[in-house]
Amino acid sequence: MSNSNNYDAIVIGGGHNGLVNAAYLAKSGLKTLVLERRHLVGGAAITEELVPGFKFTTFSYAISLMRPDIVQDLRLADHGMMVLPLVNTFQPGFNGEYLLLGADADANFHEIARHSREDAESIRDLSHLIDRVCFALKPLMDNIPPNAMSDDPAELAAMAGLKDYMAGLEPDVRAMIDKFVNCSAAEILEEYFESDLVKALIASSGIIGSKVGPRSKGSGLVWLFHKMGEYDGIFGEWGFHKGGNGGFTEVLAKAVVSFGGTILTDADVETVIYEDSVATGVRLANGEEYHAQTVVSALDPRRTFTQLVASDDLPESLIKAIGKYKFQGTAAKVNFALSDLPNFPGLENRKDIYMGFTNLGPSIDYLEEAFADCEAGRYSKKPFLDCCVQSTIDPDMTPPGKHIMSCFVMYAPYHLSESDWDTERENLGDVVQATIEDFFPGFGSLILHREIVTPLDIERIVGLTEGNIFAGELFADQMFLNRPAPGWNQYRTPIDGYYQCGSGTHPGGCVIGGPGKLAAQQILGDLQRKEG
Amino acid sequence: MPKTTAFHSRLEPLNETKVWKNWSGFLVAPQFKYSLTNEYYAIRSSVSLLDTSPLFKYRISGIDSVRLLERIMSRDIKRCKPGAAQYTVWSDEKGFVIQDGVILRTNEFEFFLTAGEPTLRYFNSIAREMKLEDVTVEDVSEDFGILALQGPHAHNVISQLTQDATDLKYFEAARARLCETEVIISRTGYTGDLGYEIWVPTNNALTVWDALMTAGEGYNIAPIGTTALKMARVEAGLLLMGVDFDSSRFAWVDAQRETAIELGWSWMFRNLDKDDRDFIGRAAIEAEIKNKTSRWKTVGLEIDWHSYEAVHLDAGILPPKNDLYRESTMSIYRRTEIPWDYAGYATSFLFSSLLRKPIAIAKLPLDLTETGTEVDLEVSVIRKPVNVLAKVSSLPFFNPERKTAPMGGGK
Numbered sequence: 042m043s044n045s046n047n048y049d050a051i052v053i054g055g056g057h058n059g060l061v062n063a064a065y066l067a068k069s070g071l072k073t074l075v076l077e078r079r080h081l082v083g084g085a086a087i088t089e090e091l092v093p094g095f096k097f098t099t100f101s102y103a104i105s106l107m108r109p110d111i112v113q114d115l116r117l118a119d120h121g122m123m124v125l126p127l128v129n130t131f132q133p134g135f136n137g138e139y140l141l142l143g144a145d146a147d148a149n150f151h152e153i154a155r156h157s158r159e160d161a162e163s164i165r166d167l168s169h170l171i172d173r174v175c176f177a178l179k180p181l182m183d184n185i186p187p188n189a190m191s192d193d194p195a196e197l198a199a200m201a202g203l204k205d206y207m208a209g210l211e212p213d214v215r216a217m218i219d220k221f222v223n224c225s226a227a228e229i230l231e232e233y234f235e236s237d238l239v240k241a242l243i244a245s246s247g248i249i250g251s252k253v254g255p256r257s258k259g260s261g262l263v264w265l266f267h268k269m270g271e272y273d274g275i276f277g278e279w280g281f282h283k284g285g286n287g288g289f290t291e292v293l294a295k296a297v298v299s300f301g302g303t304i305l306t307d308a309d310v311e312t313v314i315y316e317d318s319v320a321t322g323v324r325l326a327n328g329e330e331y332h333a334q335t336v337v338s339a340l341d342p343r344r345t346f347t348q349l350v351a352s353d354d355l356p357e358s359l360i361k362a363i364g365k366y367k368f369q370g371t372a373a374k375v376n377f378a379l380s381d382l383p384n385f386p387g388l389e390n391r392k393d394i395y396m397g398f399t400n401l402g403p404s405i406d407y408l409e410e411a412f413a414d415c416e417a418g419r420y421s422k423k424p425f426l427d428c429c430v431q432s433t434i435d436p437d438m439t440p441p442g443k444h445i446m447s448c449f450v451m452y453a454p455y456h457l458s459e460s461d462w463d464t465e466r467e468n469l470g471d472v473v474q475a476t477i478e479d480f481f482p483g484f485g486s487l488i489l490h491r492e493i494v495t496p497l498d499i500e501r502i503v504g505l506t507e508g509n510i511f512a513g514e515l516f517a518d519q520m521f522l523n524r525p526a527p528g529w530n531q532y533r534t535p536i537d538g539y540y541q542c543g544s545g546t547h548p549g550g551c552v553i554g555g556p557g558k559l560a561a562q563q564i565l566g567d568l569q570r571k572e573g
Numbered sequence: 574m575p576k577t578t579a580f581h582s583r584l585e586p587l588n589e590t591k592v593w594k595n596w597s598g599f600l601v602a603p604q605f606k607y608s609l610t611n612e613y614y615a616i617r618s619s620v621s622l623l624d625t626s627p628l629f630k631y632r633i634s635g636i637d638s639v640r641l642l643e644r645i646m647s648r649d650i651k652r653c654k655p656g657a658a659q660y661t662v663w664s665d666e667k668g669f670v671i672q673d674g675v676i677l678r679t680n681e682f683e684f685f686l687t688a689g690e691p692t693l694r695y696f697n698s699i700a701r702e703m704k705l706e707d708v709t710v711e712d713v714s715e716d717f718g719i720l721a722l723q724g725p726h727a728h729n730v731i732s733q734l735t736q737d738a739t740d741l742k743y744f745e746a747a748r749a750r751l752c753e754t755e756v757i758i759s760r761t762g763y764t765g766d767l768g769y770e771i772w773v774p775t776n777n778a779l780t781v782w783d784a785l786m787t788a789g790e791g792y793n794i795a796p797i798g799t800t801a802l803k804m805a806r807v808e809a810g811l812l813l814m815g816v817d818f819d820s821s822r823f824a825w826v827d828a829q830r831e832t833a834i835e836l837g838w839s840w841m842f843r844n845l846d847k848d849d850r851d852f853i854g855r856a857a858i859e860a861e862i863k864n865k866t867s868r869w870k871t872v873g874l875e876i877d878w879h880s881y882e883a884v885h886l887d888a889g890i891l892p893p894k895n896d897l898y899r900e901s902t903m904s905i906y907r908r909t910e911i912p913w914d915y916a917g918y919a920t921s922f923l924f925s926s927l928l929r930k931p932i933a934i935a936k937l938p939l940d941l942t943e944t945g946t947e948v949d950l951e952v953s954v955i956r957k958p959v960n961v962l963a964k965v966s967s968l969p970f971f972n973p974e975r976k977t978a979p980m981g982g983g984k
Contacts, residue, residue: 109929113878118929125618126610126926144608145590176891274894274924283618396611433793434611436619436726441791 048074050335051323053310056084059339060293061557062542064115067302069565074331076308082294085503086552088287092490094440095378098285099494100503102429102447105270105279106553108183120295124280125434127397132242133480134403137387140238141394156236163233174217175269175276177210182269182548185559186521190528222517226260227405237404245402245425248451250510252371254412255405263515281434286552313349313539320538334538335564341505341512342366342525342545355535362526366519370496370508371415373453375473378490379444383481396433401426401480411452418458420469424476425451448473455496455507462497469493511550512543521547532560540564575600578626579718579778587796599627604798609896610926615795616764616805617927620724622785623797628687630714637708638682641700643850647833648841653678658746658759662833668857669821669830677746677759685757689814718778722785723768726792728980731769733788738769743977752784763802765809767975804898807923810873810968812836816900817920817934834861837871869936873970874919876931876950877962884959897924905935906949916941916948932970
């Protein structure tokens with residue numbers, strides 16, 4: 042074996058968490074290699090010019106949860122990180138109704154007051170309470186969680202410390218956390234709002250990417266998770282990265298290289314090499330080997346524990362837990378290149394309404410019906426769509442005057458009961474298009490190009506099992522102490538020197554970077570302990 | 574009642590906030606959109622259009638114009654060749670800065686100058702004192718409007734309307750035709766980005782505005798107000814009179830005055846020993862350089878992000894960041910054994926969304942001005958003064974290649 046194939050650390054998978062992890066390892070002085078199966082890094086955070094001049098955010102399309110400390114530690118601003126703030130959220134209703142919320146709290150008050158004066162006041166109370174909840178949970182997001190299965194005194198102390206911390210929170214904050222964990226989004230919203238349009242707008246955050254409806258328990262926690270992002274110090278604010286999310290992962294790749302790391306694309310890792318439960322490197326599908334005493338999987342838990350290594354070599358309890366770990370992707374993407382902006386009757390020629398998220402899901406019942414189709418193993422006849430016309434914020438996404446529209450589609454269950462995704466791909470596209478047409482008459486005539494991404498495509502192309510965008514459901518029994526499995530939530534694996542750093546580890550999915558950073562922290566700590 | 578600029582009828586409906594302020598007696602918009610940060614990003618990500626017409630504007634012409642300007646200006650006007658623009662200052666006899674401004678030289682004996690405060694009588698009085706015969710200083714403030722077209726797509730927009738801007742290098746200027754109108758275009762701006770400033774005769778102001786807005790539509794051109802401009806200028810390390818320094822003209826005591834060297838412009842005097850320019854303030858400036866008597870130096874300050882976070886999180890609140898731009902004085906202390914050991918002050922403070930950290934423009938005593946020097950900056954956390962760690966840095970904070978890159982290649 043040649044010396045050039047020897048590294049200190051190898052990261053499998055060049056998604057954003059793999060890149061964050063590699064950047065931290067390289068920054069600390071380790072000779073670090075990232076191996077990416079595809080021809081480009083970014084994983085699910087890529088931008089592709091599918092039609093000349095039109096840049097598609099094929100999969101992930103917005104950014105919020107990226108941890109601010111990572112941005113500082115890796116000097117991402119120096120490498121070109123630029124998150125453009127969203128201006129408005131547009132929620133069309135039935136019969137020409139709509140909600141258009143923006144950056145000004147007073148203007149938002151009057152906009153919501155058109156639907157309910159009490160709701161306009163309620164949203165202030167609820168937003169403030171949620172901000173305080175997010176503030177309280179911030180340390181949990183930004184630190185390695187304790188191990189609940191360990192009887193190590195340090196871990197026992199950490200568990201006790203966590204309990205004390207939670208007990209020490211102000212009662213209304215603690216009560217709200219309990220609600221998020223135990224209630225559906227709809228239940229919480231009933232307490233605060235009367236307008237269905239307002240409720241539906243907020244409830245949609247509770248179903249994103251998850252197999253839950255707004256009335257399912259679990260939607261509360263998904264909602265909370267999506268509020269945990271910070272944009273310029275505001276919780277729950279979202280932005281578009283310059284050049285799409287692929288622009289962001291390019292920034293990360295630059296950071297990796299700037300710290301001396303190496304990135305290899307078209308490098309499909311077949312297996313982790315280990316002996317007597319000690320990792321020594323990886324082997325690619327083409328037989329090539331790379332060696333390192335630290336090997337990190339940025340892939341999802343199923344691939345990390347059952348494909349890159351032999352399950353037989355791992356404890357049965359872990360393999361059982363991974364077997365039960367739910368992926369069940371329920372989301373698809375349909376992306377459009379458009380000749381012009383859509384028109385909303387009554388708000389013609391208003392570019393500003395598209396400068397943010399356009400939320401098609403006008404009532405809790407609408408969302409719940411969409412979910413009923415999912416439960417029956419069908420994609421929704423009337424799907425919920427989270428759309429954004431990124432070109433209204435970033436002109437470099439399209440040729441001048443043209444537009445790109447990303448539509449996140451719920452629900453599109455990975456397992457279809459009566460058909461398969463290769464058969465249904467175009468039909469899904471038609472359903473999405475018809476849904477947009479319901480709200481924006483004439484939409485169809487604007488389409489220059491349509492790209493459909495089914496959950497099966499997400500699995501095939503990105504490698505996310507069952508197309509789950511978070512690398513595993515954000516359910517309470519799969520979070521924090523349990524992500525991806527109780528006792529294995531601290532980025533280590535039963536194989537010495539083999540680690541996990543993907544979204545299937547704490548804190549979880551979205552372009553967040555936390556798993557990559559915290560895994561690096563654990564790895565560097567372990568290396569220090571070994572040396573010490 | 575405030576006056577309105579030549580562009581006002583177009584700006585009025587675009588101002589979503591309906592808030593206006595007074596700039597030199599003219600109505601201007603502090604911001605057009607509710608989201609200041611979004612408005613700011615037009616400068617860094619797409620292209621912005623800004624009405625700076627309230628600036629005072631002067632045309633200085635005649636055979637003796639160079640002599641007059643050589644006497645008035647602290648920076649060597651002869652280095653501003655025809656077709657060039659120059660950032661310059663004028664000082665009083667004690668070397669204190671009266672004003673700064675940008676001067677365009679359209680030909681051998683014609684200059685156009687912008688200034689924040691009126692200076693017609695002052696210039697004329699110098700001309701009279703010098704007994705110059707062939708020089709005219711005209712106040713053309715109301716004859717022209719000025720538009721600043723700034724941002725990465727600025728050239729893509731202006732090149733649709735005229736080819737005359739394309740060959741302009743950074744700090745060059747030319748007369749040009751735009752929409753059948755005689756204008757003056759300079760490759761200058763107050764944003765530190767790629768951009769142009771366009772002097773438009775008042776009677777054709779709306780035609781030019783409309784043409785630029787139409788040409789910019791596909792690039793998401795956006796009107797910006799004065800606050801977004803000021804946010805960008807902090808990143809660009811550009812000082813603002815009335816904020817970062819005051820004119821010596823109406824100061825009461827020297828403590829309120831500053832020299833060009835104290836303001837960080839010593840580069841303007843790099844060749845002072847080789848020229849014999851007899852400009853106002855020369856003796857004082859020479860003495861300041863020779864005797865190292867500067868009281869301050871103007872520097873950048875990068876506030877340590879972790880420290881800024883920590884002092885707020887410890888108090889149980891989130892650090893303020895969004896849309897955060899401040900023009901109030903903030904005290905700076907030495908990091909020594911002595912608590913609150915006063916050193917200097919910051920004049921402009923910005924949480925830079927682009928650079929992802931707070932930055933400031935500050936005045937520090939000379940022993941603290943080396944890049945990387947650590948100081949404490951006083952911030953207020955729940956109404957209490959608290960120090961955060963900050964490091965001295967050079968200006969500008971942000972300096973993209975496109976600002977000075979040649980545009981000859983077209984789109």
